[in-house]
Amino acid sequence: MFLSTTINGVDAKGRVSVPADFRAVVRGGPFDGIIVWPSFDGPYLEGGGQALLERYQALIEEMDPYDDARIAFERAIFGAARPLAFDANGRVTLPKDFAEHAGLDAKATFVGLGSRFEIWSPERFEDHKANAQAFARDNKRALKLPARPGGV
Amino acid sequence: MFLSTTINGVDAKGRVSVPADFRAVVRGGPFDGIIVWPSFDGPYLEGGGQALLERYQALIEEMDPYDDARIAFERAIFGAARPLAFDANGRVTLPKDFAEHAGLDAKATFVGLGSRFEIWSPERFEDHKANAQAFARDNKRALKLPARPGGV
DNA sequence: TTGTTTCCCATCAAGTCCCATGTTATCCCA
DNA sequence: TGGGATAACATGGGACTTGATGGGAAACAA
Secondary structure (H helix, E strand, O other): OOOEEEEEEEEEOOEEEOOHHHHHHOOOOOOOOOEEEOOOOOEEEEEHHHHHHHHHHHHHOOOOOOOHHHHHHHHHHOOOOEEEEEOOEEEEOHHHHHHHOOOOOEEEEEEEEEEOOEEEEEHHHHOOOOHHHHHHHHHHOOOOOOOOOOOO | OOOOOEEEEEOOOEEEEEOOHHHHHHOOOOOOOOEEEOOOOOOOOOEHHHHHHHHHHHHHOOOOOOOHHHHHHHHHHHHOOOEEEEOOOOOEEHHHHHHHHHHHOOEEEEEEEEOOOEEOOOOHHHHHHHHHHHHHHHHOOOOOOOOOOOOO
């Protein structure tokens, strides 16, 4: 599972170390690296191992071959995703357009989300985190978050 | 899996480099090249390895021999598809009618869609990409993509 | 011959690999 | 428990390989 949040440096070549914990998650898989795509939801990147993409593919292949929704998902996800292989030191090179989409220059924040992860510009992530926490607090009933005795 | 989007040049002879990642997908197959046909759905080309065509064949053979839809698909896909062999540098030569159908002149956009890919004129693809992203964003629950905590 | 297609070679850029170094975390032993 | 040794991790730069592309020669068809 992808867990915890890590900030790593992005060097002049666009290389960034993938946190060792994240590398351990995909180790032994069919592809020694991660698969990353720009979120169509905001200025950040989403990623996971090849297993994640294969799960998406299985979902999509249950749709009819020429279903409009299927083709839209295929273009939005597979068309945007890129496999990023680890180098000998566990780094990947971020394509320029990915770095631009997420506003990454000197630093990148890796956020583990269980089956997948996100990559943010550290400044944007701080804003987003505050917003997400406030949203969750204000909507916890609507979201049916598990309530704890005492309401804490 | 065919992944990511790449823009490659089309030279005066109608030659275009197939992205190295795509070549790697079909490498080792029975035919050292790709199979391409004009989409009956829009101004672009569809393609894949020989394995893809064999899967389509299996699907179609489940239909009744004289089903109108079957005959239409057979003509639209198998009748229109051509195998394009790689040259020593991994390029293929686009037949003129294919280039016309997709409006390809100086550049061609290869879009990976998992089990197959599409070839677009870069300008036309930009338009459709925005549509696909908006559609995917609005309908991602239909795909049961893992929801992000907070829904933000 | 004339135009078209296929094959081969040269070049340039970009991506990948390799080695070296500093820093942090972990382990072991006194 | 404290300190030192060791291993793991993150980072920087240089060398090299691969990929994309352009042009030309040879083979083929009209």
